[in-house]
Amino acid sequence: QSALTQPASVSGSPGQSITISCTGTSSDVGSYNLVSWYQQHPGKAPKLMIYEDSKRPSGVSNRFSGSKSGNTASLTISGLQAEDEADYYCCSYARSSAPYVFGSGTRVTV
Amino acid sequence: EEQLVESGGDLVQPGGSLRISCAASGFSFSRYGMNWVRQAPGKGLEWVSTVTGPGSSTYYADSVKGRFTVSRDNSNNTLYLQMNSLRAEDTAVYYCAKHFYDSSAYRYAFDIWGQGTMVTVSS
Numbered sequence: 001q002s003a004l005t006q007p008a009s010v011s012g013s014p015g016q017s018i019t020i021s022c023t024g025t026s027s028d029v030g031s032y033n034l035v036s037w038y039q040q041h042p043g044k045a046p047k048l049m050i051y052e053d054s055k056r057p058s059g060v061s062n063r064f065s066g067s068k069s070g071n072t073a074s075l076t077i078s079g080l081q082a083e084d085e086a087d088y089y090c091c092s093y094a095r096s097s098a099p100y101v102f103g104s105g106t107r108v109t110v
Numbered sequence: 111e112e113q114l115v116e117s118g119g120d121l122v123q124p125g126g127s128l129r130i131s132c133a134a135s136g137f138s139f140s141r142y143g144m145n146w147v148r149q150a151p152g153k154g155l156e157w158v159s160t161v162t163g164p165g166s167s168t169y170y171a172d173s174v175k176g177r178f179t180v181s182r183d184n185s186n187n188t189l190y191l192q193m194n195s196l197r198a199e200d201t202a203v204y205y206c207a208k209h210f211y212d213s214s215a216y217r218y219a220f221d222i223w224g225q226g227t228m229v230t231v232s233s
Contacts, residue, residue: 001172087154
């Protein structure tokens with residue numbers, strides 16, 4: 001169970017768009033349309049932002065969007081705002097005996 | 111309001127045992143699978159364990175298999191994690207998290223998280 005690979009940090013200016021990648025393997029990200037993304041502010045619990053690669057739960061801003069190509073999933077934040085500064089984690093369904101694997105995490109700086 | 115509240119975190123010596131709990135409220139606890147996810151200080155999230163709604167099936171990360179046991183008491187809306195043979199690398203904040211359902215289908219994501227409970231393994 002190796003963690004999915006994410007860039008350690010991504011930065012952008014207010015109003016810009018940024019994209020965070022999440023690279024797995026054909027056994028996890030590439031096999032299922034089941035990547036989710038979580039936002040975590042310092043000292044807080046994670047918050048679900050995207051599920052099933054590209055769907056937004058009710059209440060999540062449409063500035064957040066997800067996509068996937070092959071073994072790599074991506075989270076795009078458009079119209080970057082100061083409140084978006086946080087850590088972001090991807091998570092993929094992997095296999096039935098140990099079903100979930102998280103990414104290494106990306107610190108977004110605005 | 112759906113809520114999860116963890117408790118029971120403590121300082122434990124290597125090789126020791128600890129049981130942490132997660133009290134659920136605001137939703138039909140027995141209908142949902144539940145999970146434990148941990149985060150070592152300054153590190154990323156790591157999935158630890160999952161238990162189905164009825165408690166009949168459990169799943170574990172390789173790093174804790176054989177040492178940790180997840181269970182639930184649906185009559186008291188409480189999730190547990192029994193941790194044995196604790197190691198320094200088990201030091202982390204432990205979060206419980208609820209399975210996310212949309213349109214009555216499980217979506218392989220976690221929508222409600224607790225605030226976490228700190229487990230420190232050190233002599």
